[in-house]
Amino acid sequence: MLQVSYIRDNREQVLERLAVKNFKQPQLVDEIIELDLEYKEVDSKLQQTRGRLNELAKRIGEFKKAGIEPPNELLIDNTFLKNDEKDFDIRLDRLQTELDAKVVLLPNLPHISVPTGKSADDNQEIFKHELYPILPVNAKPHWELASKYNLIDFELGVKITGAGFPVYKGKGAKLQRALIAFFLDEAENEGYKEFMLPLMVNTESGFGTGQLPDKEGQMYYVGNDELYLIPTAEVPITNMYRDVFLKNEQLPIKACGYTPCFRREAGSYGSDVRGLNRLHQFDKVEIVQIVKPELSYIAHEKMCLHVQNLLEKLELPFRILRLCGGDMSFASALTHDFETWSAAQKKWLEVSSVSNFETFQSHRLKLRYKNEKGKNEFAHTLNGSALALPRIVATLLENNQTEKGIKVPEVLVPYTKFEWID
Structure with missing residues (x-):
């Protein structure tokens, strides 16, 4: 605010x-x-x-x-x-x-480095890791691979709940669990403290991180209890520090958590939402930092490097985009998106956003600290996906398919306990 x-x-x-x-x-x-x-x-x-x-x-x-x-x-x-x-x-x-x-109707002011633009077409590509796979002639998109190897049942999810709620089975479920464990371990190695979090938040929490009133229509609302299903772990993690007065020596705070995430707005129709491309429920590991204002853009860069390192270890081709003003969120001052290349679909899929909110959230949260000079200041807050699973799974399946089966990235084998999906 x-x-x-x-x-x-x-x-x-x-x-x-x-x-x-x-x-x-x-x-x-x-x-x-x-x-x-x-x-x-x-x-x-x-x-x-x-x-x-x-x-x-x-x-x-x-x-x-x-x-x-x-x-x-x-x-x-x-x-x-x-x-x-x-x-x-x-x-x-x-x-x-x-x-x-x-x-509260005014969005956060964008950082001076944010380019002008109206849509995703105007985002700036600032880095590309080109490690494109050579696929078999009969390469399939991930939804066909998921069916072929009995990994994900989309129709069963429709039966139980509705579109956008897939059921992961067998090695598909184990791959999900392996990725979550891998992402959490990597976050811990970078000094992030792990939290197990509520999946519902109250109105004050939604307001504190900027989801309310901006994204009210995108959140699932539990009317009888006036609670919202979380769109990301950012909301409960950051709100742990709502109405908190921190000591100077407590900063920086680095927190992470795995949660399912819920989004009512699943986007457009057709191939854009086919399979795992866009879901109403998905799993994600989130990293959050609360830092002194003069260090927030250094923290943002380090968070981006952390996400970049994850994608490199998974051996995925990816690129980094600096979002233009027209494609940024209501609360963000600067956002870098990470996209992986879907070889079978021949398009880029967003898998992470790393954002600096400066003091926008902390003013709403009343999140302050006492600096070295004894003066009260509002802290800067940041968050990033590290990582969101659905499109990571989609690109892992598509990019690692062979005539023999799907090769599991080496870094995940200790977690999956298998090298191949066949």
Whole structure:
């Protein structure tokens, strides 16, 4: 959440950066500034009224102390001023509510390195690891391989729940479990502390990390209990530090967790959502960091290197994209997406997003720390997929298919306990 004081003092810069994100309501900036000005004016009048009430209280008290009935005009003035005080309080509450309602509609400002653009077509490719496999002539997409080797049953998932909820079987289930264990072990090696997390969060948690009110329609809602199924482990992990005042020496915080993730919006129809390409429920290991502001972009780079290392160990071709303003999330200041090459489908599939939110989430979370100089500061928060499983599984199956079967990457064999899927 942007601070009103920053918006007021940096109006032109705020409008310029919001334009990079193609924000459609720039008038909100001026509306917020006008409301803030009105709030300050009313607050000033309230303080003046309270000052006069204090003076009156002293004068009335002096009369009573002397055993003299206070003059009637003082009592009348006191009554009028108390009524004014109540009116000003009511107006301030109303203005604060209006101000809060408008401020939460502003997305985070993009970092200066974020390119302009309207869609994924305008993202910048900043790195490519070209390790393209040579496939058999009759190479199949992952959904056909999953059926051939009895790894995933999409129709059974439809029967049990609906489209987008696959059932993993046999070696397919073991491959999932192997990837989760591998990703968690790699995160632990990088100093991330593992957490087992709730799969549902309350409204305050959704607001804290920016899913609410921006992505309310994309989350599964449990109405009777007013809870949301998590779209990613980022939400419960980061919210562990909501309303927390950290000590300087506690930073940086590095946390990770494996959870199923739930998304109502499964995207378009056709090949884009075929098989594992886009699901309503999927598994993911998430890494989160809470750091001092001056170190957050160093942390972002290290998180990207961690994801890059995972993909290299899995021997997958991949590329890294710097998202343009029009393709970024509501809360992000900078996002790098990782995509793996699906050899059988002949297209890139997103498998990770690593984002720096700067202070956007911490303002919502009221997540602060005391710096070296003893000053209270808002921390910076970051998160990344390390990694999301469905498309990793899809590209592993497709890129490692041979006439003999599917070769399991060497790094996963200690986890799967088998080298081939055949």
